Amino acid sequence: xxxxxxxxxxxxxxxxxxxxxxxxxxxxxxxxxxxxxxxxxxxxxxxxxxxxxxxxxxxxxxxxxxxxxxxxxxxxxxxxxxxxxxxxxxxxxxxxxxxxxxxxxxxxxxxxxxxxxxxxxxxxxxxxxxxxxxxxxxxxxxxxxxxxxxxxxxxxxxxxxxxxxxxxxxxxxxxxxxxxxxxxxxxxxxxxxxxxxxxxxxxxxxxxxxxxxxxxxxxxxxxxxxxxxxxxxxxxxxxxxxxxxxxxxxxxxxxxxxxxxxxxxxxxxxxxxxxxxxxxxxxxxxxxxxxxxxxxxxxxxxxxxxxxxxxxxxxxxxxxxx
Numbered sequence: 001x002x003x004x005x006x007x008x009x010x011x012x013x014x015x016x017x018x019x020x021x022x023x024x025x026x027x028x029x030x031x032x033x034x035x036x037x038x039x040x041x042x043x044x045x046x047x048x049x050x051x052x053x054x055x056x057x058x059x060x061x062x063x064x065x066x067x068x069x070x071x072x073x074x075x076x077x078x079x080x081x082x083x084x085x086x087x088x089x090x091x092x093x094x095x096x097x098x099x100x101x102x103x104x105x106x107x108x109x110x111x112x113x114x115x116x117x118x119x120x121x122x123x124x125x126x127x128x129x130x131x132x133x134x135x136x137x138x139x140x141x142x143x144x145x146x147x148x149x150x151x152x153x154x155x156x157x158x159x160x161x162x163x164x165x166x167x168x169x170x171x172x173x174x175x176x177x178x179x180x181x182x183x184x185x186x187x188x189x190x191x192x193x194x195x196x197x198x199x200x201x202x203x204x205x206x207x208x209x210x211x212x213x214x215x216x217x218x219x220x221x222x223x224x225x226x227x228x229x230x231x232x233x234x235x236x237x238x239x240x241x242x243x244x245x246x247x248x249x250x251x252x253x254x255x256x257x258x259x260x261x262x263x264x265x266x267x268x269x270x271x272x273x274x275x276x277x278x279x280x281x282x283x284x285x286x287x288x289x290x291x292x293x294x295x296x297x298x299x300x301x302x303x304x305x306x307x308x309x310x311x312x313x314x315x316x317x318x319x320x321x322x
Contacts, residue, residue, distance in 0.1 A: 018262035025056040027083045028253075031070025031091055033063040035183025036153060037119055037200035037289075041251040042086040044283055045116055048274035059086075063181050066154040066321065067091040068102060075104035079258035081267065085110065088119075089249045090157040093306035097314045098156040099321050113253040114268040115294040115302060116275060117284050119200040120248045121162055121219040123233060127212065128192040134216050134237045137196070141172035148174040151185040151194040156321050159185075161310065162198040162219060162247035164317050166233070169241050189213065200249055201226055201288020219247040226288040251289075252299055268296050 026049070030042045039061060046057040062070035071091050077083035085091075096106035123134070131137040141148045152160040155178045167174050177194050179185040182203050189197045190212050198219065205226055207213045217233035218224045233245045253271060255264055272293030274280055284291040294302075313319075 018260050018266065021081055021263050021266060022053050022055045024082065025058055026053070026081070028057055028059050028086050029070050029074050029083065030059055030061050030086050031063060031067035032061065032153065033181030033183050034061050035186070035203070036181050037203035037249070038086060038088050038251060039183070040202055040287070041117055041119075041284070041289065044280065045086070045253070045271060045274060048277070048280055049270060052270050052274065066095060066098070066156050068095060068099065071095075072103045074254070074256055075109040077256050079256040079260075081255060081259050081263040083256065084113070084267070085254045086116075086251065087254055088158070088251050089306055089310075090154075092252070092254070092303045094156060094158060094161065094310045094314070096307060097311040098319060109257055110254040111257050111259050111264055112296050112299040112303060113255055113264050114271040114296065115250060115252045115292045115299045116271060117202075117292055118248065118250045118290040119202050120224055120288065120290075121159065121198045122201055122204050122208070122224075122227075122230070122288075123166070123196065123198055123216045123219065124189065124204055124208065124213045125196045125216060126189050126192045126194065127214055129195045129214070132214055132216070134231075134233055134242070135240065137216060138170045138172060138237065138240045138242075141167075141170070141174060145173045146175050148172075148196065149177050149194045150174050151177050151179055151189055151197040153182040153185055153199070154178050154180060156314075156319060158247065158249045159198040161313060161319070163196075164319065165247060165313060166198075166242070166245065168317065169245055170237065171241060198247070202284070203287075205286075205288045219245070221246055224288055225285065250292075250302070252294075252303075264296055268294070 030039050046059050049057045074085035131140045150163045208215050275291045275293035281291045
């Protein structure tokens with residue numbers, strides 16, 4: 001008992017606040033408008049952590065500038081674990097190459113905590129849009145250059161880059177219509193104001209099942225367990241130059257750099273526990289996401305690998321925001 005007591009004192013001295021974290025509400029910043037895939041995933045995890053910790057985990061949507069507005073808030077927040085970022089591949093692996101200047105240092109501003117889930121994308125169309133398959137879309141776009149409009153959740157985000165890679169591989173030209181978040185883009189797609197959209201299965205599966213959208217293909221190498229009848233774009237577009245096509249996103253939690261490692265490790269362990277719970281896994285899987293839960297080191301490696309991959313795409317396509 002004495003040794004345990006001494007160890008506890010040492011731990012609390014080296015890691016002030018870690019032993020009792022959290023002892024007040026935690027803010028989970030989502031750098032996008034409500035309704036998109038990142039927002040949906042954040043709310044699932046926030047509910048689970050609220051139950052686990054006995055403290056409210058409040059989702060705070062701070063959309064704008066492709067996620068930069070919300071990310072900056074967390075980058076400049078106090079590094080105590082009470083302000084966290086629910087980021088995605090766009091905010092962490094794309095924006096650093098997309099923007100010439102960011103109001104934070106992407107290399108040093110954050111401490112990765114945990115990968116939460118991987119999100120494949122669907123290529124979807126408005127019900128009023130005549131083409132119903134990838135083959136139809138490519139043929140229509142070639143016959144009508146620049147007339148096909150594709151929505152995205154914002155300039156340079158992963159849905160935008162997914163469409164750019166698609167058009168380049170298929171040798172077609174389409175017109176980009178960016179929105180401030182996945183929710184508004186999805187709404188205009190269903191209303192027929194735009195023709196197509198690449199969006200996560202997480203945010204689109206309900207609309208597809210309700211018959212409000214037509215799905216042409218899934219962007220991953222293999223078919224989605226959520227919609228096994230939907231072909232991959234690579235397989236259905238193999239004869240159109242699209243063999244090997246792949247894109248997607250992921251969701252994860254990050255903390256401001258300098259957050260005590262003990263707090264980061266606790267959050268990561270609790271997120272992994274939450275993700276492994278049957279009801280959480282079912283909720284993610286039902287909506288087309290692949291629940292993960294990782295260590296901080298594993299998440300850091302993923303962010304860095306994707307940054308290299310998307311930097312190459314952005315450079316080749318000469319995509320820029322500013």
